[in-house]
Amino acid sequence: MWKEYSKSYIQNNRLSGLSVRIAAFISALLLSLLCGVFYNLWKYEVERIVLEEGGWQSRIAGSFSPEEIEAVRNFASVKDMVVRDGTGEGAASYGKQSYVEQGDGQESETVIDLYFDRYGAVLKDTPRIAELAGASPEQTAYHYGLLAMYLIRHPSDPAPRLLFPLFLLITGIASFSLIVIIHNSFVLSMNARIHQFGIFSSIGATPRQIRTCLLQEAAVLCAFPVVAGNLSGIAGSMGILELTNRILGGEVPGRHKAVFGYHPLVLGVTLFVTVLTIWISAWLPAGKLSRLTPLEAIKNTGELQLKRRKNSRILGLFFGMEGELAGNALKAQRKALRTASLSLVFSFMAFTMMECFVTTSDISTRETYFERYQDVWDIMVTVRDGDGAAFEEINEIRALPGVESVVAYQKAMAKRVIREEEISEEMKSFGGFSHASESVVTKVDGGWMVNAPLVILDDSSFLDYCEQIGIPPCLDGAVVRNLIRDVTDPDFRHVQNVPYLNTGSTGEGTVSILMRPGSEEMAEVPVLCYTAEVPLLREEYATLDYYQLVHFLPVSLWEKIRGQIGEGEGELYLRILGGENVTLEQLNGLQERIDSLLAGKYVTESENRIQEYELNGRQIQGMKLIFGGFCVLLALIGIGNVFSNTLGFVRQRKREFARYMSLGLTPENMGKMFRIEAMVLAGRPVLVTLPLAVVVMGLMLKMSYIAVGEFLAQAPFVPIAVFMAAILGFVALAYYLGWRNVRKISLAEVLRDDTML
C-alpha cells in the first residue's frame, strides 16, 4: 500500500507534509538539544565531583595487613584502588598490575579508596570486600554524590540528589509536551485524506493496513527532519556549552572549563526518545483514523463543520458579516489550528514572562548589589584558611600601584545577651523581641540572647574605621552596629532601620560580653562606640536574622579573645579599592598582580567588580538567548502549522468559499475575512498573555517590592513587541498565501465537484 499510494502522495503533495516535517525537525532539535545539554551538564558535574572529592566509588577505613590489602586488590570487580594513611598523605596507587609494598608492612590506620569495573558492582561488592579485609560495615563509606550521578543510591544516603532524576523528568515532560503539540500536525495531515482512506477501506484495506501506511508515511516524512534536527541539536548543545564557557569560563571562582562531549549512547537515547515522541504523535491520529468505518470515512469530504451553532458576536459586531464568517471558520478549524494556537500562545507567554522576569531580576540585582556596592569594592579576594593576624602580604598588596585601600577581614560568630533596659524605645515600639523566632533569639534570665556576628578587621583598617565614624582611633575595643530594621515591615527593598540599643544608658565605656555559641565560655570586650555607620565592606548585615548585633573589632583584639570565643569561619577576605574611575583593564591587571603575589602561599579565589558586572550582564544575555531560542522554536511549530493549514485552504475550504462566492461575496470580502482570521490567530497569544502577565508581574513586583513605575521605565516593551510583530507577520504571510491560492478557485468548477453534496 505504501509503494502504491503513499510514495506518490508524498511526491506529489510536498507542501501538505510541511507542517509534519517542521514539527519533526523541531521536536528532534529540541530533544537532541536537551539530551546534549543534559549529558554535558551531567558530565561536567561528574568531572566536578571527581576534581573536588575524588573519583573513588567506595572506601574502607581501618587497619589492614598487606595480605588483606592484597586480597582486596585481587577482588574480581575491583579495577583500581588507592591506599592512603588516615591523614591523606602517602597515597599510593595500586592498579591490578602495579602493586607496591607499603612501607615496612606494619599495620596502621589506612583508607582504601576503591574503583570498580562497573558502577553496578559498588553496592553489592563493597560489603564483601570490607568483610574480606576484616572491616565492619561502619568502616565503609560510599561516594554518594558520584554514585547518584549513575542513578545508584545507597539507602543510608540522606541527601535527595535529584539532578539525574530531574534530567529524566524534564526530558519526559518535554517529550510529553511535544506529543501534545505536534500530534496535531499529524492529525491535520492525515485528516485531509480521510475520504481517500475511506475509499481504501471500501475496497478492502484493513485498519491495520491503513495504520501501517500512515505510520510508514510519517516515518518517511520525518526521517530526514529527525536526522537533521538531531545533528542541529548536537551542534546547538555544543554551541550552548561554548557560550557558557565564554560567559563563565575562568571568571567564576572554582569553575573548571567544560569540555564538550557526546557519547554514542546519548545519540542512541536521543534518537530513541525522538522517534518514540514522533511515533506516538503519529500513532494517535493514525489509530483513530484507521478505526473509522468506511462509511464514516467515505462520507467525510474534508470540509470543516461546526459541531453546534455558535455565534461570533464580537467579531460580527466589529467587522460585520465577514467578521462573523471568519469567527465561525476559526471555530470550525479549532482542531486543525490547535497546534498553532497552543504553540503561539505558549511561546509568546514564555517569552513575555521570561523578559519580564529577567527585567525584574535585573532591577533587583542592580539595586541590591551593584549599585549598593558600587563604591565599596573593586576586587575581592577570598583566602582559604587565611588568618588575619598572620597575613603579612597585606602590606605588599597595599604597596601595589593602583591600590587605594585594602581591608583584610574575617568573620566569626558569638552570642550576646541584651537586657530589657538596653532595648531602644524605637525597637520597643514595634514589639521588641516579641516577633523573634526562637531559633535566633533565646529568652534568658534578665534579657534575650541574640547572635552577635563578629567582623574582624586588620588593625590598620580598624583604625581607619574609627576615624571614619569620628571616634579616637583605638585597638582595645569593638564598634557595635546599633541598627535593627522594623521587623513588622516586610519590605526588604526599602528597609526602615531604627536604633537597636538605647545608647543613652549603655554608651561608650561599656563592655559587651560575648559568648561562644553553645558554650559557657565568654569574653568581655570594651565597646568603643555604638554606631549606625559600618565600614566599607561588601557585606550585608542582619538580612536573615534581623536581631543580629554586629560587632566590628580589630584583629589584635580578636587574637586576645579567640581562645574564649572560638575560631572564625576559616576564610580571610581582602576588600580592595582601586581608585575612582578605574577601568576593567586596570582592575584585571591589579587582580592578576594580587593573584600572583598570593599564588603558592594560599589557596585563593578573586573577583573584580566591573568584570562581575559585565559577567552578570552576559549571563543574563546568554540566558535570554537560550530561553528566547526555545520560545522561537516553539513559535516556529505554530507558524509551520498555520502555513500548513492555509496552504491547504484550496483543498479544505474550497466548498466554503465557493458557497460564499455563489452568494456574492467578492474576493475583497474574502480578503477581509482572511485578515480577521489572521488577526485573531496572531492576536490570541497577546490577549491570553497580557492579562496573565499583568497579574503575574503585579504579584512579582509586590513580592520584590519594586515600584510599578520603576518597572515600567525599564519594561521590555520592545523585544515583546518585536516577538509579537514577528508572529503577526508570519501569520499574515501564511494567510496572504492562502488567500492568493483561494482567489484562483473557479466557482463553476467547485460547484461541479462530484463530492460537493
Added chain:
Amino acid sequence: MEILKCEALRKTYGSGDNQVKALDGIDLSVSKGEFVAIMGASGSGKSTLLHILGTVDKPTSGKVTIDGTDLARLNRTEAAIFRRRKVGLVYQFYNLVPTLTVRKNICMPLALDRKKPNTEYFEKIVSSLGISDRLDALPNQLSGGQQQRVAIARSLIYRPALLLADEPTGNLDQKNTREIMDMLKLSHRNLEQTILLITHDEKVALEAERIITIEDGHIISDEHRGEVKSLS
C-alpha cells in the same frame, strides 16, 4: 446457486422519538449470475441495504450471508478482507484515489493482498471497458464516464462474488449512462458476474433481469423479467 441471502434484516438509526427504521425486515435471496436492480425513492433504504451487503455498515438485527459467509461473524479486519476479495463496490461518485494512476487504482484491491493482476484478465477488463489507452492517466484527467469505468474495472479485478453498484449512472449524462449499463451487462454476461444495482431511475432498472422495489425499508415488489410478483 444462492450467492446472497438476507433474513429479517433490520437497520435503525437514532433512538426514542428520533428513531428511523431504514430497513425493516428485509428477506432477500440472489442466485449466482443474477443481475438484480433495487429500486426505490430517496430515503427508502436501498443505500443502507447496499452498505450492509458491502460490509461497510452493520445491521441492527437479521442475518446476511454472501457466498456462504455470515457477515455478522466478521470482525473489522475480516470484513475488510472480505470486501476486498468477495465484493466489488461501485459508487455514484466513483471514489477513485486522485493521486494514483488508473492502472494503480484498478489494481489496488490486489495490491492490498500483495498480488499482481493476471495480465490476460486485466487486459480483458480494461479493453472491454474501453480504458486501455488511459491507464497511465490520473482520475482528474478523465471524464465522469471514464472515471466510472475505472471504478467498475477496480470492482471486478478480484473477480468478486458480488458486484454492488450504488447509483453508478447517477452522475452521468445519457450517453455515458447507456455505455456504463452496457459495460455492466457485458461483465454480467461474459464474466457471469452477479450484480446488485441500486438506482432510482426506472430506465436503468429495466436493464436488469430482476427488479426489487423498496419503500420505507420494506421490499414491496420483486419483479422478474416479464413477471411481476407483488409482495404487498
